[in-house]
Amino acid sequence: MALVSQEPILFDGSISYNIKYGCDDWVTDKDVEEAASQANIHDFILTTEKGYNTLCGARGVALSGGQKQRIAIARALIRKPKILILDEATSALDAATERDIQDTLHKISQNISVIIIAHRLSTVQRANKIFVLSDKKIVQAGSHKKLMQEVDGVYYNLVNKQILHEKEDDDEENDDENNNKND
Structure with a gap:
């Protein structure tokens, strides 16, 4: 089981470090890239000067809200959970970023159970139940x-x-x- 909250916590380290936080002894760089791709953040990461070595800054200050959310989703997905819980994970995002994250969730929900807690109803429109x-x-x-x-x-x-x-x-x-x- 993995959880992504409304305000994800990122650490003062690289994007790679933040994605594999807590499981860095058993995940590979390929696993990190795969999780980032699933979370629709891989292409953005490649546009940065240092790629996966780009620093997030304390609490992710160097990134937008949507980028932080997608890195937090990648961190959750790298653990290959059977259940992913999103607690208001899209409430503070602009409409375009929310759509990107919804597309991500729709993709990953084909293989795992996703529980979404939300007040913004557009977030749950495609839910099975x-x-x-x-x-x-x-x-x-x-x-x-x-x-x-x-x-x-x-x-x-x-x-x-x-x-x-x-x-x-x-x-x-x-x-x-x-x-x-x-x-």
């Missing part, structure tokens, strides 16, 4: 499609609230852009 919690109880369970058919359900209402909120944010951004053009 979604459990909706309210007041510490499971109040709904099913696929996204099934839960969206229950128009009086908690999940349906949450999805519509998030869509409305995202639309309002987009409208505000467009208004800001139009105001800037008019200034």
